[in-house]
Amino acid sequence: MSKLIGIGVGPGDPELLTLKAIRVLEKLDILLLPTGRSGGESEAYHICKEYIPELVSLEKRYFPMTNDKDMMMAAIAEIAGEVKSWTLSGKTVGFVTLGDPMLYSTYGYLLKLLRDEIEVETIPGITSFGAIASGFNKQLCEGDTPLVIYPCVDDLKELDELLSTQKSMVLMKVYKSFERVKALIVAHHLEDDCLIVSNFGKASQKVYYGLEEVNIEELSYFTTILINKEV
Structure with missing residues (x-):
């Protein structure tokens, strides 16, 4: 079933990913890669990339790290709209995040916007x-x-x-x-x-x-x- 899956990839060592996280990464249609600056790289992606099949579509998106909450939420709302569209078209979408998705993660903001709109699953990660x-x-x-x-x-x-x-x-x-x-x-x-x-x-x-x-x-x-x- 199509849904959004938040995936904690741990603190940095690829061997600290859980077996469940690895299995989920292998079954995605789209993987959303959050970056902290425009044009930047995703730290979470570099941790888990060896477990991602070539057929998975990688979508890099900029999540502003700013004290301007209105600006931040406007950007996240736009990304949430994309994720909703992807899932409603039948895609399973992953979102990788450092550490655990429920601890100081941008994923939490995305979750608030989407959990009442689409199916969402969250895979814990090592803090x-x-x-x-x-x-x-x-x-x-x-x-x-x-x-x-x-x-x-x-x-x-x-x-x-x-x-x-x-x-x-x-x-x-x-x-x-x-x-x-x-x-x-x-x-x-x-x-x-x-x-x-x-x-x-x-x-x-x-x-x-x-x-x-x-x-x-x-x-x-x-x-x-x-x-x-x-x-």
Whole structure:
């Protein structure tokens, strides 16, 4: 049956795709490739491309990464219209996204526009922080300790408070705000409780076990900080 399928491809290593994701990729008619800039490349595609048959039609589309929500949603609405048209014509359409489709993914906006219009299926993917924790034997949390996942954008006032009250945290989207995040971590004396990883699972992967080791020029958009005060 024709439908839209959101497919999480994990954090970067092609071997971290699930078997279900691979099977779905092999049966698509159209694969939608999201890019974060006009004319750019799809990071998600490069992770999963070895599993995509030649007969699958690849459709690259620009999803604006902007604080102008009206502009962003207008662009996504136009793409949603295309996806709806494709599915109503009998096509099965895939959308690949980094990590898991339900965590800070553009797919979520597309899902809101289409889930009441067409059939939609979502295939989970391994999150970046889960893969990093396992890859470096860094326990995220244990027992009844909460795990806080925090996007490091805007003024970071809430992060300041959380660093003083929470024991286990995942800091995402730290690329543009790294120096401010670093200052807060130092202020709370958590320098020795951090693991910083950029581009996990890729050839360009960088790993830092302390803030002072970090070369900010080596950090990419895909940089995550794990903090655990108990381990």
